[in-house]
Amino acid sequence: MPNTLLPNYFELFDLPIQYAVDDECLKERYHKLQSNFHPDRFLDSTEQEKRIALHYTALINEAYTVLKSPIKRAKYLLELQQIDLSEENVGHMAPEFLMQQMDLHERLAMLSNAVSQSAELVAIDADLQQQFSQLANEFIECYQNSNFLGAKKQFEKMQFIDKLISLVKQKNYALCD
Amino acid sequence: MTLLSISEPNSIIQPRKKNVAGIDLGTTNSLIAVVDDKPLILSNEDDNSILPSVVYYPKSGDPVVGEAAKKFIVTEPEHVITSVKRLMGRGIEDVAQIASLIPYKIDQKSQQGMxxxxxxxxxxxxVQVSAEILKVLAHRAEVFFxxxxxxxxxxxxxxxxxAQRQATKDAANLAGLSVLRLLNEPTAAAIAYGLDRDETSTIxxxxLGGGTFDVSVLQLKQEVFHVLATAGDTALGGDDFDxxxxxxxxxxxxxxxxxxxNLKKIKQIASDAKELLTQKDSAILAYDIEGVQLKATLTREIFEQLIADYLKTTLTICHQALTDAELDVVDIDHIILVGGSTRIPAVRSSVETFFHKPPMIDLDPDQVVAQGAAIQADILSGNQAGNEMLLLDVLPLSLGIEIAGGLVEKIIPRNSTIPAMRSKTFTTSKDGQVAIALSVVQGERELxxxxxxxxxxxxxxxxxxxxGAARIEVTFQVDADGLLTVSAKELTSGVKNQIVMKPSYGLTDEEMASMIKASYTHAKEDLVARxxxxxxxxxxxxxxxxxxxIKQDGENLLTADELGxxxxxxxxxxxxxxxxxxxxLIMNKIQELSQESEEFAAKRMNLAIRKLLSGRSIDTV
Incomplete structure (x- = not known):
């Protein structure tokens, strides 16, 4: 199928191209799309219709995965503006930011798997979440003003924080075991 | 079903109820169910609904399946095949790991691969052994219908x-059955419970069956069953307890x-003792050999010690599924128990302790999967007009491709909702290179x-x-059965690449074709005519x-030339x-016309999506 015909993820969900997304609305539309276009609804159709239904359902699934994840959504917004995200350089990042991240990394690494550490973990998590939403706000501001390179810089920081957040999750998992 | 009008021009005619069934092809036991007002498990002439997944091959004549085959474990254990599900889609090196559990012999023919x-x-x-089991089950349905x-x-x-899914589908094809869907067992159980669809609930x-352990986390909202995560161990079950x-x-x-x-016979005694212990506090095991009687008393307490580490493993896996679903124990509204091994009191109590909630046990854990499968078959075949239930399941294990250095690059991560599709672009490493080899793997590890x-x-x-100039786009596509197909296209030239596939543990298409042919009782002409x-x-x-x-959208979406x-x-x-x-030739021309109308079909799809969602906003305003 010609890719040019496919709608972008926001169009697919009939949503404005922006960072802010209402989770409930997204989920509702996702269910609605799936309920109508899932291959299960095309079991008696022609091979062609089956193929297209499969293709679109996969696209709807992929779009939903991207739109519901703040970090993936930010990345996709930049990709829509043809911003090149391939190079992974931290060279231009502010030293204070990098220092801060290394510090958090260290705090995480120091944690043993003892349950007594869970309070510390909760504190780190809260700290990270707060940093992430702050960065997201800056991202939104840059993006709205068509300052896509500025948005990219915020995104790169968001990526850092996001990785730390998943580290915290893993720690949490190990802790409960 | 908004789009039905596209696909069913004859939908004015009231459709005949279709003869469909749900099959639970289990490690130890198999069942078949249909929906006759409500789900009904079908029995044989002797009123047995459970068909032991046991196949006996006599020297001549048809294979014997089920309870009758089980009797030969005593007299001719070497000719009786049990727990064959554990070998589906498996290679010889996997079998080595469970060899002590399967006391039958592996044929010389299996070297590499299957x-x-x-x-x-x-x-x-x-696959052939499983097909025998399926044939017996299908017969029950044919008697019923x-x-x-x-x-x-x-x-x-x-x-x-x-590989295991494909092997299951192959077995069905070999048994002459047309598969509407491969359905995940936990999901089937959730359907069978038919929980209240008016409120959102997390399940x-x-x-825990004879040979496999699975856990799924689902969210039910209105008509949609959305599997959020699944985890498991395909080699952990009641067999291991025995x-x-x-x-x-x-x-x-x-x-x-x-x-x-002797081991095979003692294993049967062990299994009987395990069942007895679900009711009693102790069971006596006795076995006569070489003129002596071996005897021991197994208490429930000892038994629970024997399986304690397995139970702990299942809970660790539950935890993993919850983490993947980004949920906590407190978020769970219902726990459903499935599989014969969940009759063990220790299993129930450990689940209850873990989730701080008693599990639901209203339905027979041996039957619930087949019942759910029957309901799904009934809905998918259109027998339940107005039932809009939809299942969104996930890919259980990541799919990836081998890259340099024996590393895996993940293409579709585990717990992605299916159907899923992802592409990855590769290039050539030598001048004039006309072929590249790719190895597809499944699993979570990096190597x-x-x-x-x-x-x-x-x-x-x-x-x-x-x-480096060629750009080969390889597309992974996982369908609603969870089965993978891979296609490839060279982007600079638009050449579609031929793909020669060698399944590592399955039957090749040729092998399948020849097996199906051999099993056909019809004459060759019949096949051609069909x-x-x-x-x-x-x-x-x-x-x-x-x-x-064209009637609906031709004017809108096609130019006069395109239409002509x-x-x-x-x-x-x-x-x-x-x-x-x-x-x-006909198939060829169908292909051509499909291709020709693909763009039109895609445009219609976009239009349908726009209509659906804009309709929604008007509705809610």
Whole structure:
């Protein structure tokens, strides 16, 4: 199928191209799309219709995965503006930011798997979440003003924080075991 | 079903209820169910609903399946195959790990790739053995309907990988069954429970069967069952508990000169003791050998100690599923128990402790999967008009490709909702290179050797270019059955690559074809006639659906030229379909017309999506 015909993820969900997304609305539309276009609804159709239904359902699934994840959504917004995200350089990042991240990394690494550490973990998590939403706000501001390179810089920081957040999750998992 | 009008031009006619069934093809026992007002498990003439998944191959004559086959475990254990599900889609090196659990012999024929079992009727693949079980089940349905069984939903453990799923589907095809859907067992159980769809609820299904453990986390909202995560172990189940009892028994009696046949019989005694312990506090195991009686008393307490580490493993897996679903124990509204092994009191109590909530046990854990499969079959086949239930399941294990250094690059991560599709672009490393080899793997580890090799692909027909110039887009597509297909295209030239697939643990298409052919009782002409008839039906269906589509959106979405071109091709196909006896030619022309109308179909899809969602906002305002 010609890719040019496919709608972008926001169009697919009939949503404005922006960072802010209402989770409930997204989920509702996702269910609605799936309920109508899932291959299960095309079991008696022609091979062609089956193929297209499969293709679109996969696209709807992929779009939903991207739109519901703040970090993936930010990345996709930049990709829509043809911003090149391939190079992974931290060279231009502010030293204070990098220092801060290394510090958090260290705090995480120091944690043993003892349950007594869970309070510390909760504190780190809260700290990270707060940093992430702050960065997201800056991202939104840059993006709205068509300052896509500025948005990219915020995104790169968001990526850092996001990785730390998943580290915290893993720690949490190990802790409960 | 908004789009039904596109696909079913004859929908004015009230459709006949279709003869469909749900099959639980289990490690230990199998069942078949249909929906007759409500789900109904079908029994044989002797009123047995459970069919033991046991196949006995006599020296001549038809294989014996079920309870009757079980009797031969005592007299001819070497000719009886049990727990064959554990070998589905498995290789010889996997079998080595569970060899002590399967006291039958592996045939010499299995070297690399698929396992063959030695039987008195020659080597048999697990697919063939499973097909025998399926045939017996299908027969029950045909007796019930008094007509041929049209389609089935077959359940598989959620954690089955691609090779295991494919093997299951192959077995169905070999048994002459048309598969509507492979359905994950925990999901089937959730359907069977038919929880209140008016409120949103989060459900954990804990499925501990004879040979496999699965856990799925689902969210039910209105009509949609959305699986959020699944985890499991395809080699953990009641079989392992039996094995622990056997080891304990040998240890207790001090008698260790047991051959495979004796072990098989003792394993049966162990299994009986385990069942007794669900009701009683102790069970006596006794076995006569070489003129002495081996005897030991197994208490429930000892038994619970024997399996404690297995139970702990299942809870760790539950935790993993919850983490993947980004949920906590407190978020769970219901816990459903599935599988015979959940009758064990220790299993129930450990689940209750973990989730701080008693599990639901209203439905028979042995029957619930088959019941759910029957309901799904009924809905998918259109028998339940107005039932809009939709299942969104996930890929249990990540799919990836081998890259340099024996590393895996993940293409589709585990717990992605299916259907899923992802592409990845590769290039050539040498000037003039016309082919590249790719190895597809499934699993979570970073090294290829730690993942399961699914298939090797060779992409041929790449136009010769300088190294690095070719751009080969490889697309992974996972359908609603969780089955993978891979396609490839060279982007600079648009050449579609031929893919030569070698499944690592499955049957090749040729092997399948020859097995199906051999199993056909019909004459060859019959087969040819059937293929022609199918091609004609397909052609007419495509023409009808296009006519309908043009009527609705032709004016909107097609230029006069495009419309003229399509109509010309439709007429040509219509004529060919009536006059030609060449099924391959007809199929070829169907393909052409499909291709030709692809853009139109995609545009209609976009239009339908826009209509659906804009309709929604108007509704809610």
């Amino acid at each position: 396992v063959y079992l030695e039987t008195s009727q020659g080597p048999k693949s697990p 008094g007509e041929p069984l049209e389609k089935v939903v077959i359940t598989v453990p959620a954690y089955f990988d691609d 954990v299904v804990y499925d 094995h622990r009892i056997v080891e304990w028994f040998i240890d207790q009696t001090g008698f260790d000169r047991l051959d495979a046949d 290829v050797d730690d993942c399961r090799a699914l298939a090797k692909f060779e992409l041929r027909g790449i136009p010769p270019m300088v190294a 293929k022609l008839q199918q091609a004609r039906i397909d052609a007419q269906q495509l023409i009808d659906s296009l006519e309908q589509a 071109n399509l109509e010309e091709k439709m007429i040509a196909l219509g004529e060919l379909q009536c006059s030609s006896h060449d099924d391959a």
